[in-house]
Amino acid sequence: TLLATVCTDAAIDPDTLAKLLRHHTQTSFNSISIDGDTSTNDTLACFANGAATPEGVQPMAYDSQNVNGKSDDLRVFEQVFSTFLKDLAKLVVRDGEGATKFVTIRVRSDVSFVTAKRVAVSIARSALVKTALYGKDANWGRILCAIGYAPGLMSSFELDADALKIGEQVKLDRKLARMGKGSGRQDASENKRRAPVVNSRTSVSFIPSDGSKELKLLVCGEPEAVDEVRAKEILEMEDLEILVRLEDGTPRGDGPVRSVREAVFWTCDFSHEYVTINGDYRT
């Protein structure tokens, strides 16, 4: 269970405080996972008593007079608040039961933020990814597998609109062939070629925490020859970043290049100790 209490002596209007908390929970405490289990008791509470606010200064509040409803004070406070919640949330991941690794998962998508977040959550929840990290194994295949079954992606090839079109075309051709109409003469190799391709826009890298060079594992759907020694070096460190790009900077289909959304999620590895702790946690 996650419990958190945050207090500030700045003065904030009650509705604004509630809105700020809801919004910034998404990118902080709702962006962490240790074991993928959502508790019955999770609570994050926040209090703002204005005890440090100079006499006569009004509580910070959203109001339409300001640019996107925020005064300069509120905009600055929001930045402080957002960073504070993220850093407090990361402390929880640092203490994951039996954890030996602190893993940042950063996913970039030109489809949507939701796509990026779903993929990040899927990787963070994968027991196979987490045990590979504990074993210091650069098993990018498991990361790709977790990307591939992320909710909302598996069915629609949302990662690759081209594949969707090809998939539909192949189904249509087969239907026509059954009816003895249309081209219908697709031989196996033709259909095979036009079947949904392995996603050619997905790249996966390990980013070491010491600032040294990125280790590319998969580039635009093509596996790299992985330097095992380098991978082991990187996985020896306590902190690791897994960078997933679901875009390659080119337009999807014949549209314009779309803006990239990024989701960041924090998790840890799964160790023998996690099983021991939870096997012993007597009810």
Place this chain on the structure above:
Amino acid sequence: AERSIPAAKQKYVPTSGTYPKGFLAGSAFAGVKASNTKYDDLALIVSEVPCPGAAVFTRNMFRAAPVKVSGDILRLQQNKNIRGVVINSGCANAVTGKLGLEHAEAMSRATDKLFGADDASLPETLVMSTGVIGQRLPIDRITSAIPKLHASLGSTHEHWLGAAQAICTTDTFPKLMSRTFTLPSHPETTYSIAGMTKGAGMIHPNMA
């Protein structure tokens, strides 16, 4: 008693802090979980003057009694006039039916009374619980320890650290952070923000 902290985690535990004015923190021993005979397991964070408060809660279908009671208090008070939060570790008061709700309300009311509230007053103190699911709270032990909890309140780093320690369950270190900041309209004024958290297992929050 102080729980020992693994050497590798010491770096995450602050040795000092900058805590927001007008807030007090405290901790006390109630013996919520039978196997705990020495570590504080009650914590209290309050504002000397009731103030705006907000919270987000789990969306798990079987949300616990303290989650329901705290949500009701915030709705009743429209996020205003909130005193703070009383927290127990050692028992989650979850899947405990009507009696669980009564126990959570009793924790809140026992705390309010120590700040002068009477039975007619609206509740001002939120409630949080963490620990084993499916067990009832030893509510008498908790309510009889709350005056001690109230007496333990203070505004030093040790008070805040004690509260952060008291809410731990399988955590290996207390999670406490504090920062100062200024705002453009009055750069001469220094504000503070502080927070404590717990969690080491059953962690995949999806709060709203």
